[in-house]
Amino acid sequence: MKGVHFLVAFVFLAFAASFAFASDPSPLQDFCVAINDTKEGVFVNGKLCKDPKLATAKDFFFSGLEISRNTSNPLGSVVTPANVAQIPGLNTLGISLARVDYAPYGGLNPPHTHPRATEILTVLEGTLYVGFVTSNPDNRLITKVLNPGDVFVFPVGLVHFQFNVGKTKAVAIAALSSQNPGVITIANAVFGSTPPIRSDVLAKAFQVDKNIVDHLQKQFCTDFLLVFVLMALASSIASAYDPSPLQDFCVAMDETDGVFVNGKFCKDPKDVTEKDFFFSGLNLPGDTSKGVGSNVTAVNVEKIPGLNTLGISFARIDFAPYGGLNPPHTHPRATEIIVVVEGTLYVGFVTSNIANADNRLITKVLKPGDVFVFPIGLIHFQFNVGNTKAVAFAGLSSQNAGVITVADAVFGSDPPINPDVLAKAFRLDKKVVDNLQKKF
Numbered sequence: 001m002k003g004v005h006f007l008v009a010f011v012f013l014a015f016a017a018s019f020a021f022a023s024d025p026s027p028l029q030d031f032c033v034a035i036n037d038t039k040e041g042v043f044v045n046g047k048l049c050k051d052p053k054l055a056t057a058k059d060f061f062f063s064g065l066e067i068s069r070n071t072s073n074p075l076g077s078v079v080t081p082a083n084v085a086q087i088p089g090l091n092t093l094g095i096s097l098a099r100v101d102y103a104p105y106g107g108l109n110p111p112h113t114h115p116r117a118t119e120i121l122t123v124l125e126g127t128l129y130v131g132f133v134t135s136n137p138d139n140r141l142i143t144k145v146l147n148p149g150d151v152f153v154f155p156v157g158l159v160h161f162q163f164n165v166g167k168t169k170a171v172a173i174a175a176l177s178s179q180n181p182g183v184i185t186i187a188n189a190v191f192g193s194t195p196p197i198r199s200d201v202l203a204k205a206f207q208v209d210k211n212i213v214d215h216l217q218k219q220f221c222t223d224f225l226l227v228f229v230l231m232a233l234a235s236s237i238a239s240a241y242d243p244s245p246l247q248d249f250c251v252a253m254d255e256t257d258g259v260f261v262n263g264k265f266c267k268d269p270k271d272v273t274e275k276d277f278f279f280s281g282l283n284l285p286g287d288t289s290k291g292v293g294s295n296v297t298a299v300n301v302e303k304i305p306g307l308n309t310l311g312i313s314f315a316r317i318d319f320a321p322y323g324g325l326n327p328p329h330t331h332p333r334a335t336e337i338i339v340v341v342e343g344t345l346y347v348g349f350v351t352s353n354i355a356n357a358d359n360r361l362i363t364k365v366l367k368p369g370d371v372f373v374f375p376i377g378l379i380h381f382q383f384n385v386g387n388t389k390a391v392a393f394a395g396l397s398s399q400n401a402g403v404i405t406v407a408d409a410v411f412g413s414d415p416p417i418n419p420d421v422l423a424k425a426f427r428l429d430k431k432v433v434d435n436l437q438k439k440f
């Protein structure tokens with residue numbers, strides 16, 4: 001069965017890449033691999049695009065996220081980004097990934113904002129105390145202690161932090177809903193700007209004595225305790241972000257009376273708690289013994305109501321040894337960026353039917369720490385080519401990415417697609433089509 005699914009689906013890849021997609025208006029082609037403008041000082045929103053004919057797997061690939069970083073610095077944390085600067089193929093696709101290492105006993109990713117991204121983070125190792133602050137006037141701090149497998153959301157533009165409260169080092173993987181989320185570290189931005197912000201301005205803004213401001217301006221990024229105290233006052237730093245969220249967040253509620261909205265209804269912000277941004281259990285492997293030998297644990301708005309309107313979600317994918325397959329599928333509403341944490345995956349995607357680019361299959365073998373991008377709407381797959389199990393984590397640039405498994409959608413639809421249509425579309429004998437329709 002496994003072999004049948006895989007082979008069949010594979011053969012169809014070349015033909016099947018033109019299913020309809022509804023996606024955000026931003027990407028106007030399959031992808032727009034970034035290049036550096038070597039000639040004039042021309043700027044675009046994002047980066048210039050490489051000729052699609054010249055795009056290769058390298059443009060969608062990054063290696064090294066398995067490496068734990070040296071956290072011997074004053075804050076005791078290091079962020080290793082995998083964004084458009086490292087992966088040019090992320091250009092225009094609205095997502096990126098990062099690894100964060102935290103030193104034992106107090107490693108801190110200090111209060112900061114991402115002006116252009118919601119962040120969704122899972123802990124691989126250790127124990128983190130995390131939180132974010134809502135905007136004015138409430139500036140409510142919402143916190144949670146996270147253990148391995150726990151997932152937490154930091155809504156776009158809000159001040160947030162992660163703090164290692166364990167005796168061992170901690171490691172987290174985070175997906176961010178921008179190719180270039182930006183970082184504004186509150187302490188550095190406010191007290192360490194060049195030139196410095198006038199100290200009387202800061203004294204007034206933070207309602208503290210000018211001497212304290214002077215002191216802070218001298219050692220802005222080492223004194224995180226003070227910064228912490230100031231968080232409640234400082235959480236209205238301006239953020240520019242996508243137009244969709246019109247408030248801090250819109251925690252999803254079940255619809256009533258057959259009324260539909262684009263997304264979900266929002267809970268009264270006053271009733272929102274840390275639970276709305278939290279999911280637990282991503283440390284647990286999915287059972288890969290059935291079907292095609294893979295199991296996707298999706299952490300989307302169904303699991304985390306706080307993701308509503310925020311344009312991102314997360315997943316863990318387990319693969320059985322010797323051929324566990326996440327079969328060819330598309331996410332109609334999301335670009336996917338994965339990192340392998342265990343095992344060896346052969347992955348790929350197929351470009352659409354644009355003139356001269358011919359449904360090109362772009363593939364790569366990934367090892368632990370490697371990162372790969374599957375552009376929005378394109379058919380893609382992951383296949384375990386190792387003799388051990390494999391595990392990957394993926395960020396998806398939608399709160400509800402959707403999945404269209406090619407084989408199931410085409411041969412297993414209800415009611416079935418007319419076999420004549422499929423025989424013609426796939427240039428197959430009708431008997432073969434009948435057979436396939438029985439299988440799916």
Ligand SMILES: *[C@@H]1O[C@H](CO)[C@@H](O)[C@H](O)[C@H]1NC(C)=O
Pocket residue numbers: 034035036088
């Ligand atoms: C673009 O230029 C920067 C700085 O010169 C360099 O670090 C980077 O690797 C270049 N990126 C690409 C995609 O060529």
Ligand SMILES: *[C@@H]1O[C@H](CO)[C@@H](O)[C@H](O)[C@H]1NC(C)=O
Pocket residue numbers: 070071072
């Ligand atoms: C980490 O960095 C510190 C300071 O730069 C250095 O003293 C230490 O040897 C490094 N540790 C490792 C394991 O490389």
Ligand SMILES: *[C@@H]1O[C@H](CO)[C@@H](O)[C@H](O)[C@H]1NC(C)=O
Pocket residue numbers: 285286287288289290291295296
């Ligand atoms: C995935 O794994 C979970 C947890 O082991 C299990 O409950 C579920 O049935 C599995 N799904 C599939 C499709 O095998």
